[in-house]
Amino acid sequence: MNGERLFRILGWVDEDLIEEADTASSPAASRRRPRWGRAVLAGSACAAALWAAVVMLPHLSNLSGATGNSSGSTAAAGESAAGADGANGGAAAEAAGFDSYAGPVFSLLTTEETPLTAERTVTWSFPSASSSTAQVQDTYLIHNDSDTACTVTAYYPFSASLDTLSRFSPAVTLDGQPADTALAMGDYAGTYTGVWRDNGVDDSTWNLAPPREWTDYADLLADETYWTAALTERVSLDIPVTVYRFSDSPAPEGQRAATRAVTVTPGADTTILTYGFNGYGESDGLPQYSYFLRENRAVSPMLIVLGTDLQDYALAGYTDGGCEEKLELGPCTVTRTETTLEAVLQELCQSILDQQDGTGRQGLEDPDPALYQDAAVQLLTSQGPLSDTPADRYSENRLDDLLQEVLSMDRLFFHTFSITVPAGGSVEVSCSMEKAASFNFYESDNSNTLGFDFLTGPTGGLSLTTLTAVLEQLETASILDQNLGFDSGLTQVALDPAQPHYYLTLDAFAS
């Protein structure tokens, strides 16, 4: 076969030409991704420096020994290490990994150097195995042994998604009274992966890779860009956009898949986001977007144009989404408006929440619309179409996908609040929460197990002097594995605050 021989011969063309083809990309390609995201995080260097100096540097020394051997989800079983006095010996045992990891209970922390010390008690209660959750009370008795009162800003991190936020957000009290807290939100806590996640050769980013173990979350707290973004007030995304909305007459009788196609002529630096469109392709070298006429929509399909406006567009009707067989459709009204991306996102986020009618996924309370919008902007600018390094997953620029996904992504939230401890006095901070279990998928090995765990740091400027774990109620489950020391009927154990991670694995169906 001559084509084959020529293919092999081409393998011998000059190597500098091969290198040139490997490194080449055109200025036009570079221009296609405007650097919208830069402004969003501007001005946050001070917060970053503070966090690095106070929170992470002391804690990294603890983590370094722990994270180094945890990448493979090691499963050394049952090394509970309570000694005769109940003190944990600092065993390095680790829980087996779970298919779905809920994240640990985190530790209260401050970003300022303080004279404060704390006695921490983590109380676990398991009133019902069927709920797959635990009730956790994480209490800190904070002492100030100095001669002056001390006021600090405290942070309490927790893992959740926007659509489970109302359920898993801790209630914070100071000496028994509700604390005046503000909520900060981190970006998606996981990463992206290709189809072949484990063989290390597929470097695409089509799939989500949520956090799988506690070190993933610990790494996030050590990631300057993550918490900087979380703690920095977001700059409004006032990017001018031109919006085209399409409103059609009803589909012809009997044409269940009648489709409207819009073929556009973009400008040199045009970026197009879509909402309400079902298909994307090309027609004569131009981008073609299409949608079904019979789909119920709260918002008309829209093209959101960033950069240079469309030079032209053409409408056509087809019998189905393949956009091959033409079909005469009724008139379509196209409305062109000029606004900002911020305004468009606000409209779409509110519309999606309105459609949920106050009862979001899992029957929980909807997130705050402004928070939802913030999360959408975070995703758009960090991994979405407006990012310098966009994930393949969002490469079709469909806001429908992105705005739905942003609701369910695992992320870290932070309750922030002020604590004042009088000279020589104490304050009790208590964080009470429902904590979801980590679990394995149905019919997998160990699908009956539920996992719970907690971290002992970082605590920043707060010095932890004692750590106690209490098991308050365990009526319907039995312990399969742990490194806490709840053996021989013990329900309260003293632990080593220097050990970064503790875990408890239950058999949910034991009677």
Added chain:
Amino acid sequence: MEDREIIDLYWQRDQQAIHETSGKYGGFLWNIAWNILRSHGDAEECVNDTYLRTWNAIPPARPTAFRAWLGRITRNLSLDRWKLGRALRRGQGAEVLLGELDECIPAPSGLDSTLEDQEIAASISTFLRGLSRENRVMFLRRYWYGDSLASIALRLGCGEGKVKSALFRTRKALRTHLEQEGIWI
């Protein structure tokens, strides 16, 4: 690690050389194999075979352009595997690439000469240097790296239609060049 240091590891018969090669070029090689084979498993095996070939070839070889050198091995191994017919999916992979290249094959005449592959490649290199940079990159991305039209369009910031028509013109021009050079493949 620099290429020179990796090659030194091969010369020292240090198996870390393979680890370093895999870490630095594994994804690059896998993409080449995937573009030809369209099979994850077969692409994986070809990349692993590339490491074995490299281990056996260095020493005595000391490649100057290590990346391209590795890629060439993967291309050849992938083509061999494709010929076995184990991984072909209709309409994708090498079948399409080779079909397009058939258009470049000059018609035989009485003045034809049969040259060694590397001599023909040198002539093709001369031809490629005469093209615009954009057309040259398009051609090599398609027929050296096996990229899809969409991937090339994305890389170069243009439409697929432009890539398609440019490749068509380049294939025609290459055929004319080979005929003028009296090269028969």
